[in-house]
Amino acid sequence: MDFDGRVVVVTGGASGIGRATVQAFAEHGAKIVIWDVQEEAGAAYASELNAAGTEAIFSQVNVVDSASVDAAAASATEKWGRIDVLVNNAGIVRDGQLVKYKEGAVQKMMSDEMFEKVIDVNLRGVFNCTRAVVPVMIENQHGRILNASSVVALYGNFGQTNYVATKSAVIGMTKVWARELGKHGITVNAVAPGFIRTEMLDSVPDKIIDRMVAATPVGRIGTPEDIASAYRFLASDSAGFINGTVLSVDGGMVLGT
Numbered sequence: 519m520d521f522d523g524r525v526v527v528v529t530g531g532a533s534g535i536g537r538a539t540v541q542a543f544a545e546h547g548a549k550i551v552i553w554d555v556q557e558e559a560g561a562a563y564a565s566e567l568n569a570a571g572t573e574a575i576f577s578q579v580n581v582v583d584s585a586s587v588d589a590a591a592a593s594a595t596e597k598w599g600r601i602d603v604l605v606n607n608a609g610i611v612r613d614g615q616l617v618k619y620k621e622g623a624v625q626k627m628m629s630d631e632m633f634e635k636v637i638d639v640n641l642r643g644v645f646n647c648t649r650a651v652v653p654v655m656i657e658n659q660h661g662r663i664l665n666a667s668s669v670v671a672l673y674g675n676f677g678q679t680n681y682v683a684t685k686s687a688v689i690g691m692t693k694v695w696a697r698e699l700g701k702h703g704i705t706v707n708a709v710a711p712g713f714i715r716t717e718m719l720d721s722v723p724d725k726i727i728d729r730m731v732a733a734t735p736v737g738r739i740g741t742p743e744d745i746a747s748a749y750r751f752l753a754s755d756s757a758g759f760i761n762g763t764v765l766s767v768d769g770g771m772v773l774g775t
């Protein structure tokens with residue numbers, strides 16, 4: 519199978535798109551490393567995978583905490599001697615308008631906390647995890663870094679100053695790392711999912727989801743598996759000449775990127 523003997527780290531692998539991504543790699547022979555803040559769900563998923571014949575380990579990792587990320591990377595490397603793929607999938611939202619102005623007065627603003635929390639997880643987290651795994655990838659002269667961006671990084675989105683800032687910045691880092699790491703056999707790409715049915719969408723009102731579906735040429739919301747298969751393709755040997763790109767996986771919602 520394509521990923522026999524390869525070690526794949528998925529951040530936020532305990533649920534949503536991350537969970538489906540783990541499954542997609544496991545089905546193709548990879549050894550799996552799940553990093554997530556959710557201890558119970560992550561550990562249970564790793565046990566489930568092991569019971570089904572996939573070698574998998576879980577580490578409770580907050581991607582914001584570089585010491586814990588470094589320790590988890592060291593322990594995976596010690597166990598298997600390599601990390602071939604990193605999917606920087608962990609991400610959060612804290613939505614709100616920059617300034618909500620109604621009836622002649624400021625009602626609300628995006629707080630420092632809302633801004634910083636999202637920057638920490640979605641941006642600093644990607645930086646921490648990538649920095650932690652790149653040395654072993656360089657030693658092995660092989661690696662694939664895959665970063666979760668979003669459709670909203672490409673067109674902006676009402677109420678998402680913080681989130682869009684991070685998902686655009688991830689595209690910038692992808693391009694820098696593609697240039698810096700290509701000579702070591704490491705490719706770096708971003709995936710920009712459209713609206714995907716996971717817990718992240720639970721806070722989005724149905725009428726907004728309906729509007730999104732109406733704006734999607736294929737006429738449906740995405741599934742976690744839609745994104746997982748894009749990651750699997752970009753991590754495969756078939757994608758070795760794809761580097762520094764942003765792959766839209768959005769049913770055609772944003773065209774021309």
Ligand code: NAD
Nearest residue numbers: 530533534535555580581608609666668711713714716718
């Ligand atoms: P989700 O909320 O369902 O899952 C996110 C996972 O990340 C959870 O398992 C959570 O525990 C983990 N996580 C959160 N903070 C963490 C931290 N600090 N350290 C480690 N793990 C942490 O989200 P999802 O919908 O599966 O989204 C996955 C990624 O795809 C995110 O980066 C998100 O921004 C991106 N994305 C999602 C959509 C969508 O519509 N769902 C669209 C575009 C992009």
